[in-house]
Amino acid sequence: MLLSELKKKQTAIITKVTRNLDSDSSQPDLIASRLETLGFVAGTAVQVVTKGFFGEDPILIQIGFTRFALRKAEAEKIEVELSHVGAAL
Template identity: 40%
Template sequence: MTNVIKLSEARVGQRGVITEVGTHCHHQAEDVELERRLLELGFVEGARVELIHEGLFGRDPIAIKVDDMRVALRRREAASLTVDVGTEALAEAAE
């Protein structure tokens, strides 16, 4: 069974694998730019992620471990990343 969520909905300690980057609806130039920037930072499909910290006020920004590096994002940016936090994803992330 899979549990696919937006990365912005994750809680501290949750791990998973990125299944989709961006909305793939490129009507807005800012959406295209955000997707490009996320890809450059290493947020690619198949990358293992873990939410390691969230800000005190409004839980924003969040710190995310992407494979072997750490990146800070705002939750609205993290909303464009879809993550599988199911049991299969956790098994892959442990490898």
């Protein structure tokens, strides 16, 4: 499941950040690298705080005590699995 598919107030655990596989593999996926630098790494709990009205963009995400506003395209790079611990953040 993708982070962009979560509903408001749902909590999940990050399983991986997907990198684009372009024909020119020498170019790093800068968005994926930046997400990992910000703390979007496997095993981390995330929660969708809210979503924008039109097209659900941006998505407000919380990791620990930090909140991030992500575009839907950025949230689609993050694979998650649902967590049954809703208030673990």
